[in-house]
Amino acid sequence: MLGLGFQLQNDATLEALTEEVQKSSQIEGETYDREQIGSSVARRLGLGTPSLTAVDRQIDGAVTMLLDATGRFDEPLTSSRLFG
Numbered sequence: 001m002l003g004l005g006f007q008l009q010n011d012a013t014l015e016a017l018t019e020e021v022q023k024s025s026q027i028e029g030e031t032y033d034r035e036q037i038g039s040s041v042a043r044r045l046g047l048g049t050p051s052l053t054a055v056d057r058q059i060d061g062a063v064t065m066l067l068d069a070t071g072r073f074d075e076p077l078t079s080s081r082l083f084g
Contacts, residue, residue: 010045010047013045013047014038014041014045014047017041017045017063017066017067017070018034018038018041021041021062021063022034024062024066025062032056032059032062033056033059036054036055036056036059037059037062037063039055040055040059040060040063041063043055044064044067068081
């Protein structure tokens, strides 16, 4: 990733997280719009310009949960964090 450059790193991160949210939701029997997922991920990571695409609350929740799990995996799972 270091050799790719900043924009390609961002693009790869956005694509990987979007794919992960989409596949995880399918396991749970949910089908989310890929554009909405990507928009939510980009907004939460501060990547690019905000999309005009409205994002469903459930998608935002799934993205928030994934970012918490991947970004704070080494922190204790408290009840506050679990139910937040």
